Amino acid sequence: MNSDALLGGFADTPVQSARAFRAALDALSRPGTIRVVEGATPPAPLSTAAGVLVLTLCDGTTPVHLAGAHDCPALRQWITFHTSAPLVDAAQATFAIGGWDALQPVARFASGTPDYPDRSATLIIEMPGLAAAGMRLSGPGIQSKARLSLPDVTAFKANRARFPLGFDCFLTAGSQLAGLPRASRVEDI
Amino acid sequence: MTDQAYNFAYLDEQTKRMIRRAILKGVAVPGYQVPFASREMPMPYGWGTGGVQVTAACLVPEDRLKVIDQGADDTTNAVSIRKFFQRTAGVAVTEATTAASIIQTRHRIPETPLHEGQILVYQVPIPEPLRFLEPRETETRKMHELEEYGLMHVKLYEDIARHGTIATSYAYPVKVEGRYVMDPSPIPKFDNPKLSDSPALQLFGAGREQRIYALPPYTQVVSLDFDDHPFDPSKAAHDCDLCGAAASYLDEVIIDDQGGRMFVCSDTDFCRGRREAGHVGALGVPLAEGGM
Numbered sequence: 281m282n283s284d285a286l287l288g289g290f291a292d293t294p295v296q297s298a299r300a301f302r303a304a305l306d307a308l309s310r311p312g313t314i315r316v317v318e319g320a321t322p323p324a325p326l327s328t329a330a331g332v333l334v335l336t337l338c339d340g341t342t343p344v345h346l347a348g349a350h351d352c353p354a355l356r357q358w359i360t361f362h363t364s365a366p367l368v369d370a371a372q373a374t375f376a377i378g379g380w381d382a383l384q385p386v387a388r389f390a391s392g393t394p395d396y397p398d399r400s401a402t403l404i405i406e407m408p409g410l411a412a413a414g415m416r417l418s419g420p421g422i423q424s425k426a427r428l429s430l431p432d433v434t435a436f437k438a439n440r441a442r443f444p445l446g447f448d449c450f451l452t453a454g455s456q457l458a459g460l461p462r463a464s465r466v467e468d469i
Numbered sequence: 470m471t472d473q474a475y476n477f478a479y480l481d482e483q484t485k486r487m488i489r490r491a492i493l494k495g496v497a498v499p500g501y502q503v504p505f506a507s508r509e510m511p512m513p514y515g516w517g518t519g520g521v522q523v524t525a526a527c528l529v530p531e532d533r534l535k536v537i538d539q540g541a542d543d544t545t546n547a548v549s550i551r552k553f554f555q556r557t558a559g560v561a562v563t564e565a566t567t568a569a570s571i572i573q574t575r576h577r578i579p580e581t582p583l584h585e586g587q588i589l590v591y592q593v594p595i596p597e598p599l600r601f602l603e604p605r606e607t608e609t610r611k612m613h614e615l616e617e618y619g620l621m622h623v624k625l626y627e628d629i630a631r632h633g634t635i636a637t638s639y640a641y642p643v644k645v646e647g648r649y650v651m652d653p654s655p656i657p658k659f660d661n662p663k664l665s666d667s668p669a670l671q672l673f674g675a676g677r678e679q680r681i682y683a684l685p686p687y688t689q690v691v692s693l694d695f696d697d698h699p700f701d702p703s704k705a706a707h708d709c710d711l712c713g714a715a716a717s718y719l720d721e722v723i724i725d726d727q728g729g730r731m732f733v734c735s736d737t738d739f740c741r742g743r744r745e746a747g748h749v750g751a752l753g754v755p756l757a758e759g760g761m
């Protein structure tokens with residue numbers, strides 16, 4: 281194992297993961313909100329924010345799928361060392377990490393079952409940037425409307441149409457993160 | 470100060486991760502009950518171990534925690550949960566609804582409107598609203614899957630046929646975003662309108678039953694009713710005898726052994742705030758004079 285894999289984790293896991301979770305919870309509860317997180321320095325190409333989410337939410341019980349450029353030895357080793365999460369194919373993943381294009385087709389990710397819709401994947405979509413602009417969001421967590429620079433509209437509309445089935449998303453860029461739960465309605469207007 | 474014999478907020482990191490993942494899925498599917506592996510807590514089940522675990526998974530050192538039991542900050546239950554988190558998470562505490570970042574509650578929603586960024590954590594004894602109609606978990610899960618909520622309406626309508634009104638006054642069932650029927654925990658139905666469109670995030674934890682569910686901010690929550698019998702949150706036909714509030718939820722308190730009684734706000738912080746602002750009820754005296 282590359283010794284770099286040992287670095288870049290939380291220095292104080294209980295407190296740093298608590299703060300990171302609160303940011304993630306706020307982001308998913310209020311789609312369109314962009315939060316800044318810190319504390320992880322993962323190997324490229326994983327962003328700080330995606331690294332923070334991995335350290336906070338993943339462990340040996342959560343299979344992880346790395347898509348495209350993210351499926352590289354340095355990142356595989358880093359995730360394995362810090363979380364013990366098994367690295368798996370897309371269909372088995374609890375968490376899937378990669379750029380939007382690399383995650384396609386997103387229909388292959390678990391969307392839960394009609395009696396257990398929680399048994400669904402969470403996508404961590406790595407973005408070149410994030411802004412409260414672009415696609416219009418509505419639904420739970422949003423008072424009237426919100427905007428978020430999503431990479432697509434059709435896929436998220438299709439995901440919403442299957443509610444309560446569906447995947448949930450975090451979008452990450454540098455140290456920023458935003459959330460898009462399956463309940464959100466996305467429009468390109 | 471944090472007691473270093475415990476991990477931050479008592480629970481181990483593996484457990485907190487599992488609870489946190491369940492909370493996020495609950496947020497993503499509002500009103501749906503997410504199973505989680507409830508842990509033994511150093512308090513009995515009736516003391517809100519589900520709520521305590523949700524609070525533990527959410528707390529950060531910067532939080533200011535309020536704990537209420539039936540609206541009061543000073544019951545044994547509320548005091549011990551507050552002390553538990555002071556000791557294990559080192560968080561600040563408060564009795565002021567407006568000053569709290571997290572409020573753990575048993576059986577009430579504060580009268581004072583909540584604001585964005587706040588989290589309200591409910592202690593839930595029985596999370597399944599269909600349980601009294603159907604004891605089998607496999608069946609209730611199927612009913613939620615198929616949105617088979619007709620039996621619930623039948624039960625409420627039988628109330629109307631028998632009593633002329635819907636008799637359910639606590640844990641009055643609601644429908645979330647037109648999809649899942651949800652038990653709001655045993656809050657009085659008076660509180661039900663506050664569930665809907667709240668600026669705060671609402672999280673529900675059932676320890677014994679091992680379920681977590683959630684209402685994100687600004688989620689639409691409708692109390693079940695009928696066109697000819699619309700939902701009526703109802704309240705006692707009294708004002709608070711201490712602060713004079715006309716629109717708060719009241720507890721009836723026996724004040725002497727001659728059967729004397731008074732009606733007081735169940736929300737003690739709300740009542741005190743009104744009295745400090747100079748409001749005086751029929752049996753109250755101005756707070757500055759040191760009276761009740």
Ligand SMILES: [Zn+2]
Binds near residue numbers: 709
């Ligand atoms: Zn009062």
